[in-house]
Amino acid sequence: MKGLTLFLLFVLGVLSFSITPISIQLGDVSAYYAQEYLCLFDEVSDFTEAEIALITDSDTISVLRSKSLNFAESVRLIGLEVPKIIDSSDPDGSLSNTASDFAREVLVDKKILLSYDSDPVDEFGRILAYVWIPVEYQGETRYILFNLLAIINGYGNACTTCAFDESYMTIFAEAETLARDNSLCIWGEDSSVVEAQREGSAPTYDPIVYITDTGTKYHRDGCRYLSESVVAIRLSEAIRRGYEPCSVCKP
Ligand SMILES: [Zn+2]
Numbered sequence: 439m440k441g442l443t444l445f446l447l448f449v450l451g452v453l454s455f456s457i458t459p460i461s462i463q464l465g466d467v468s469a470y471y472a473q474e475y476l477c478l479f480d481e482v483s484d485f486t487e488a489e490i491a492l493i494t495d496s497d498t499i500s501v502l503r504s505k506s507l508n509f510a511e512s513v514r515l516i517g518l519e520v521p522k523i524i525d526s527s528d529p530d531g532s533l534s535n536t537a538s539d540f541a542r543e544v545l546v547d548k549k550i551l552l553s554y555d556s557d558p559v560d561e562f563g564r565i566l567a568y569v570w571i572p573v574e575y576q577g578e579t580r581y582i583l584f585n586l587l588a589i590i591n592g593y594g595n596a597c598t599t600c601a602f603d604e605s606y607m608t609i610f611a612e613a614e615t616l617a618r619d620n621s622l623c624i625w626g627e628d629s630s631v632v633e634a635q636r637e638g639s640a641p642t643y644d645p646i647v648y649i650t651d652t653g654t655k656y657h658r659d660g661c662r663y664l665s666e667s668v669v670a671i672r673l674s675e676a677i678r679r680g681y682e683p684c685s686v687c688k689p
Pocket residue numbers: 656657658661662663664684685686687688
């Protein structure tokens with residue numbers, strides 16, 4: 439009898455492997471989510487309440503965590519990667535902007551919950567987190583995973599080079615397949631641009647440089663113009679965000 443039960447569980451597991459998309463309403467935005475993962479948050483035991491302070495980028499946000507002092511902290515969304523589009527046919531990075539716009543529309547003014555993986559911070563000192571946002575679905579408030587939401591709707595791909603919880607990796611990969619199959623956003627008509635960008639040669643010289651919250655220049659480590667608010671980022675990212683080289687330390 440036990441063997442039969444296990445077999446039936448296995449069959450059900452296989453049958454329910456792929457994602458069943460459902461439509462959810464997030465303010466003015468309607469988006470896809472996965473029926474199967476509506477209750478994913480129920481498995482999370484440790485989380486922090488936070489408020490969105492700023493959407494820096496589609497995969498990076500600033501938050502105020504209620505358990506921390508009253509200052510904004512930078513959060514990198516685990517497992518979500520947003521292709522940076524800098525291409526002659528897409529000079530404004532419009533696909534990235536679309537992703538940022540989506541993040542802004544969905545996240546701004548939300549009280550969110552953050553949960554964490556084994557690595558608390560990334561190489562730039564940003565908090566690594568899963569971001570949960572409240573939605574009303576069929577008369578109930580549920581917390582859905584924004585990292586997953588962005589991938590399902592084609593605003594980013596599942597990161598294949600970062601290590602994170604294996605069960606989430608599987609879910610994110612499924613979500614990416616769904617978005618690709620439906621040609622959503624980055625997988626749509628401009629996807630050749632994205633593929634070319636991702637497969638193209640990576641910049642050979644892309645060191646870590648340093649910026650500050652208020653400055654417009656990027657610096658070498660130890661430059662006297664770096665204040666306490668120093669943030670480490672890649673050179674390519676500093677240039678993309680419009681920072682210019684410091685004339686003193688000549689990075
Ligand atoms: Zn400098």
